[in-house]
Amino acid sequence: MKKVYTHETLSMALHRNRSLAPRRRLHATRQQRTNSGSSKAPTTSQPVADGSPLTCPAAIQVAILGNTDCQTPRSLRVAYGVESLMQRGYTGKGQTIIDIVSYDSPTLQQDMDTFDQEFDLPPITLQVLSPIGTVPFDPHNKEMSGWADETNLDVQTIHAIAPGAHIVVLTSPVDETEGTIGLPQYLELEQYAINHHLGSIISQSWGSSEVTLKDSAGQQEIQQWDAFYKQATTHQGMTFFSSSGDNGSTDYTDLNEKHLSTTPTTSFPTDDPWVTSTGGTTLQRTQTGSGFSETAWNDSGGASGGGFSSFFSTPSYQQSLPSSVQQLLNHRRGVPDVAADADPNTALAVYSQGWQLIGGTSATAPLWAAIAAIANQMVGHPLGFLNTALYKLASSATYTRDFHDITQGNNSVQVDGMTVPGYNAAPGWDPVTGLGSPEAENLIPDLIAAISTA
Numbered sequence: 001m002k003k004v005y006t007h008e009t010l011s012m013a014l015h016r017n018r019s020l021a022p023r024r025r026l027h028a029t030r031q032q033r034t035n036s037g038s039s040k041a042p043t044t045s046q047p048v049a050d051g052s053p054l055t056c057p058a059a060i061q062v063a064i065l066g067n068t069d070c071q072t073p074r075s076l077r078v079a080y081g082v083e084s085l086m087q088r089g090y091t092g093k094g095q096t097i098i099d100i101v102s103y104d105s106p107t108l109q110q111d112m113d114t115f116d117q118e119f120d121l122p123p124i125t126l127q128v129l130s131p132i133g134t135v136p137f138d139p140h141n142k143e144m145s146g147w148a149d150e151t152n153l154d155v156q157t158i159h160a161i162a163p164g165a166h167i168v169v170l171t172s173p174v175d176e177t178e179g180t181i182g183l184p185q186y187l188e189l190e191q192y193a194i195n196h197h198l199g200s201i202i203s204q205s206w207g208s209s210e211v212t213l214k215d216s217a218g219q220q221e222i223q224q225w226d227a228f229y230k231q232a233t234t235h236q237g238m239t240f241f242s243s244s245g246d247n248g249s250t251d252y253t254d255l256n257e258k259h260l261s262t263t264p265t266t267s268f269p270t271d272d273p274w275v276t277s278t279g280g281t282t283l284q285r286t287q288t289g290s291g292f293s294e295t296a297w298n299d300s301g302g303a304s305g306g307g308f309s310s311f312f313s314t315p316s317y318q319q320s321l322p323s324s325v326q327q328l329l330n331h332r333r334g335v336p337d338v339a340a341d342a343d344p345n346t347a348l349a350v351y352s353q354g355w356q357l358i359g360g361t362s363a364t365a366p367l368w369a370a371i372a373a374i375a376n377q378m379v380g381h382p383l384g385f386l387n388t389a390l391y392k393l394a395s396s397a398t399y400t401r402d403f404h405d406i407t408q409g410n411n412s413v414q415v416d417g418m419t420v421p422g423y424n425a426a427p428g429w430d431p432v433t434g435l436g437s438p439e440a441e442n443l444i445p446d447l448i449a450a451i452s453t454a
Contacts, residue, residue, distance in 0.1 A: 050074060050086065052120040056349050060118070063355035069284060070357055071341065071348045073119045073160030076367070079283055079292040080340065081441040082161055085374055090444075092162030092373035096199030099155060099366065100186055100206070102172045104128065105148035106137055107353055108155070115156045115351040121163050126155060128169045131192050132185060135173045143175050152352040154205055154366045160348060161370035164377070168198050178255045179212040180221045187225060194236055200382035203369040204242040204275075205362035207267035209251035210310055222268055222311060229274035237382035241368045242270040243361035244279040244336040245305025248298060248413035249422035260415045264307050264422070270335050271309035276386055277335040278364035279433050280304035280342025281406055296409025296425040296432045297343045297359075303411045304342060305361060306423060306431040308332040317391040321429050328423075328431065337387060339406060339433035340364040368438070375444045389450035393443070394428065394435050396450075402443040403436035 056070040064070060077083040105111070109126055116123055138144055155167050170189040176182030190202060213222060232238035245251055249264040270277040280297035281304070297304045312333035314326075321329070328334070341347065344359030352358070376382050383389075393402050411432045412422035423431040 060349050060355045069346045081439040084441045090374050091164030093164030095373040095376050096166040097201045097369045098168045098193045098199045099203050101151045102175045103144045103147045104171050111152050111351050130171045133173045149352045153358045156350050157366040158370045162373040165373040176206050201239045201369050201372050203366045205365045209267050211253045233274045233385035237384040239372050240275045241365040242275045243365045244270045244277050246302035246360040248303030248411035250420045266307045273315035277337045278368050279336030279339040280361045281339050282343040283341035283346050317388045334431050336434040340367045340437045379448045392450045398446045402446050405436045406433035
């Protein structure tokens with residue numbers, strides 16, 4: 001797919017009338033130093049004064065056809081409990097997040113500069129590396145231009161939440177679609193990141209339907225990835241996030257992404273137990289404007305991917321969930337683990353050769369990667385595998401202060417006139433929004449404590 005899970009395609013259809021194309025590749029023309037993404041002791045910034053807008057400026061609203069529900073970096077930070085952390089100097093400073101994409105965008109740095117200037121964010125020099133080769137960027141190639149938009153979404157979301165973190169973009173010359181297409185190259189990039197100590201957090205806004213990975217080649221590829229994830233999380237302190245998909249309870253059955261399954265399924269790598277799976281919500285301001293409300297994302301443009309894996313059994317950390325959930329799991333890995341805003345109608349305003357609203361769960365993996373960077377800064381070292389601690393908090397007295405529990409909505413979808421039955425958002429974990437979205441000012445300290453006492 002160009003499976004950057006961007007229903008930016010849908011956002012684009014709603015707000016820009018041009019389809020999302022896959023990514024770009026800067027070629028590291030503006031490289032910054034490489035760092036390990038970890039520090040021996042907590043690294044703190046000076047407290048940050050934030051005068052950036054809580055609502056999208058009028059000029060941006062005009063560009064996105066008058067949408068007033070769009071998010072700004074500050075509104076996302078406020079909604080998810082990050083703003084107070086930033087005021088205390090926790091910005092992800094000293095940490096590095098690695099974004100895995102295809103192709104490259106010749107305007108990536110310029111687009112980031114425009115985004116930063118508009119929202120009063122500190123400038124950042126993106127480091128773009130292409131260790132396995134490149135292909136010339138063709139602006140008329142929809143897949144390449146889609147990846148360019150996707151990459152802008154990734155890096156601008158990261159910088160919006162963790163403006164002190166360094167960002168490394170690793171590009172592949174091969175488009176990741178369905179089946180095993182593009183996966184070997186992505187695995188090579190992620191191994192490169194570890195071998196060269198580029199950082200400790202990897203964001204993956206792409207995936208391949210389990211339906212297209214059931215053959216022997218698919219199973220062999222997944223086994224290689226699973227062994228890699230296990231080694232990286234348990235021995236090398238790595239943290240992986242993966243978007244859960246934009247097709248609700250289903251996903252594609254063919255390599256060309258033309259036909260959706262009429263029975264529930266999910267995707268890889270979001271289904272891998274060593275990865276933190278990120279689903280999607282609709283984030284809206286309350287009528288008074290003083291707060292936010294969230295429901296499961298499901299509209300004409302897409303829905304939060306979620307369900308149960310046919311490849312992986314229930315991991316130990318999900319076995320602690322209530323008996324009612326165990327009946328749903330039925331000895332299978334359930335996804336997603338967590339969630340955040342994915343609705344293109346309520347998305348962060350992103351600059352990609354023009355202002356756009358780009359949604360999909362592509363936006364949630366980089367957002368959670370940024371949360372992890374702040375956590376690593378706070379504790380002073382990479383936290384590594386998070387899922388065990390996340391689910392430990394789910395059964396603790398702090399759950400309701402650590403997460404926004406999403407209890408409304410579902411991810412049922414229509415395919416060829418048929419309803420593919422999905423799942424309902426419910427109190428606690430559910431296969432639409434996982435444990436919920438973050439209340440970072442509480443979640444991060446509690447997560448650190450849960451890991452330290454494990």
